[in-house]
Amino acid sequence: MAFTIDTKFKLNSGYEIPQLGFGVYQTPPSETSRCVTEAIQAGYAHVRAFSFYQGMRANTDHVQIDSAAYYQNEAACAEAIRSFSREKIFFTTKIMPYTLGYDSVHSQINRMLKDTGLGYLDLVLIHAPYGGSAKRKESWKALVEAVEAGKVRSIGVSNYGVAHLDELEKHIAELEKERGGKEKGGVISVGQWEIHPWCPRNDIVEWCKKRNIAVEAYCPLVQGNRWGEPTVKKLAEKHEKSEAQILIRWSLQKGLVPLPKSVTPERIVANAQVYDFELAEEDMKSLDIGVYEHVSWDPTTSLLED
Numbered sequence: 124m125a126f127t128i129d130t131k132f133k134l135n136s137g138y139e140i141p142q143l144g145f146g147v148y149q150t151p152p153s154e155t156s157r158c159v160t161e162a163i164q165a166g167y168a169h170v171r172a173f174s175f176y177q178g179m180r181a182n183t184d185h186v187q188i189d190s191a192a193y194y195q196n197e198a199a200c201a202e203a204i205r206s207f208s209r210e211k212i213f214f215t216t217k218i219m220p221y222t223l224g225y226d227s228v229h230s231q232i233n234r235m236l237k238d239t240g241l242g243y244l245d246l247v248l249i250h251a252p253y254g255g256s257a258k259r260k261e262s263w264k265a266l267v268e269a270v271e272a273g274k275v276r277s278i279g280v281s282n283y284g285v286a287h288l289d290e291l292e293k294h295i296a297e298l299e300k301e302r303g304g305k306e307k308g309g310v311i312s313v314g315q316w317e318i319h320p321w322c323p324r325n326d327i328v329e330w331c332k333k334r335n336i337a338v339e340a341y342c343p344l345v346q347g348n349r350w351g352e353p354t355v356k357k358l359a360e361k362h363e364k365s366e367a368q369i370l371i372r373w374s375l376q377k378g379l380v381p382l383p384k385s386v387t388p389e390r391i392v393a394n395a396q397v398y399d400f401e402l403a404e405e406d407m408k409s410l411d412i413g414v415y416e417h418v419s420w421d422p423t424t425s426l427l428e429d
């Protein structure tokens with residue numbers, strides 16, 4: 124498949140998600156608006172539509188920004204987003220970890236809408252499965268109701284293991300019965316996990332691919348912990364690209380939705396310049412490293428009762 128900066132995936136909700144996203148975890152609120160603006164201008168968008176930002180003409184098409192209640196920078200993202208055309212920006216946020224529950228999810232979504240002033244949220248994810256089965260089901264039901272109310276367009280989960288995903292399918296079937304009909308249980312559009320060559324999560328990716336669930340890859344740059352690793356370094360030299368660009372390209376060619384983060388203007392630009400080269404089959408194979416070494420937290424292995 125040929126990728127371009129315009130590549131989008133059609134979600135189970137019917138909406139489209141741009142394949143390349145921009146992450147803002149650990150981006151200080153005071154810097155977030157500048158970084159999101161630079162990402163939008165950098166070509167996480169395609170040169171097509173125009174809008175004004177501080178008197179400048181900016182290039183935007185569909186841009187994806189990944190925030191979370193936990194990051195405390197949703198409002199700062201929205202400040203930048205509001206300077207562009209709302210329909211062109213795909214804004215994701217996440218329910219605060221360890222706060223699952225029906226009322227909690229409803230009130231968090233209302234709070235997100237109020238703080239961002241965005242009118243609707245493109246994607247809301249359950250950030251982590253912690254809370255136990257009953258809370259996960261109630262939280263999902265609250266997300267489904269938020270979609271029905273037009274507050275949220277697409278919903279999904281993050282950091283769920285295969286057991287949590289199987290349970291979610293069971294919950295969806297139960298909600299369909301309880302709420303009277305197909306679709307009343309909601310559809311899973313997106314899942315988000317730490318994924319890179321040292322943590323490929325093939326089982327989860329396969330589970331999602333079978334169901335057309337878009338798989339977002341967080342920490343696609345391994346949080347900067349693997350620079351200089353011989354395999355990636357060799358590929359960077361071969362393709363005359365940076366190691367970061369090799370890792371982002373790996374993610375794209377795996378059919379994932381990578382969410383690289385940076386606060387550095389040159390890196391924000393360079394991380395989107397990944398469409399003028401291709402990793403060959405043997406290059407991709409050389410990145411099948413066969414280990415399970417995550418750099419972030421790993422709730423996927425938590426028990427269903429946790």
Ligand SMILES: NC(=O)c1ccc[n+]([C@@H]2O[C@H](COP(=O)([O-])OP(=O)(O)OC[C@H]3O[C@@H](n4cnc5c(N)ncnc54)[C@H](OP(=O)(O)O)[C@@H]3O)[C@@H](O)[C@H]2O)c1
Nearest residue numbers: 146147148189341342343344345346367383384385386387
């Ligand atoms: N759902 C979850 O539980 C979860 C967990 C973690 C992350 N996420 C999401 O995924 C996004 C990405 O993950 P992440 O921020 O943890 O890690 P990441 O994107 O893998 O790495 C970010 C680090 O790489 C550096 N960097 C970026 N571009 C670079 C380049 N071209 N050359 C060298 N260094 C570069 C950044 O430095 P500078 O910023 O200083 O440039 C930063 O230190 C997050 O922002 C967040 O949106 C989700």
